[in-house]
Amino acid sequence: AQSVAQPEDQVNVAEGNPLTVKCTYSVSGNPYLFWYVQYPNRGLQFLLKYITGDNLVKGSYGFEAEFNKSQTSFHLKKPSALVSDSALYFCAVRDRDGGSQGNLIFGKGTKLSVKP
């Protein structure tokens, strides 16, 4: 069965410092991986996705994520955090191969808090 784990419920970072939000996944085949962000009372906004190729994926608002197949991880990173980055972040996986239903499976979410 597919699953996504975001081991940290909350990440606290000082503005200007680098941030990392962790994600590990489990799929039977090869994964498509996504990061979304949710601001209060809003839907999810797409940040970036990994399909194939370069393990380092660059996305919106200066975010990037590194795909590591051996560790089955897809951690979200940003070199310099902004207070406006404070939000709820979701990692999601989709099985690339046809053996499963194919819907997106989301992690529980990680609340990022960036302090001035």
Added chain:
Amino acid sequence: KAGVTQTPRYLIKTRGQQVTLSCSPISGHRSVSWYQQTPGQGLQFLFEYFSETQRNKGNFPGRFSGRQFSNSRSEMNVSTLELGDSALYLCASSLAAGSRSDIQYFGAGTRLSVL
């Protein structure tokens, strides 16, 4: 281009009632998926529609149903509401159901409160 539109934004219902939520996808998108978001369970997949056909269904009771119209707009219905149905219901659209690499674009959601 307009984003995914969900109506209404907020709903208050009582136990036993039924409710219908509406979703208008991004123009040109033919696939619509629905998710339930709660603090305890997180984001859970309800169902996916493409070309008026349900292509995929999550693990929810039969009280949860949906449909898609020829213009790709979708509705979901919950009958015999229970307190545990209180949640944020999110709709997402994508170009086609067949491509698993497609990005899903989400609406702002409908906040359902069951009293």
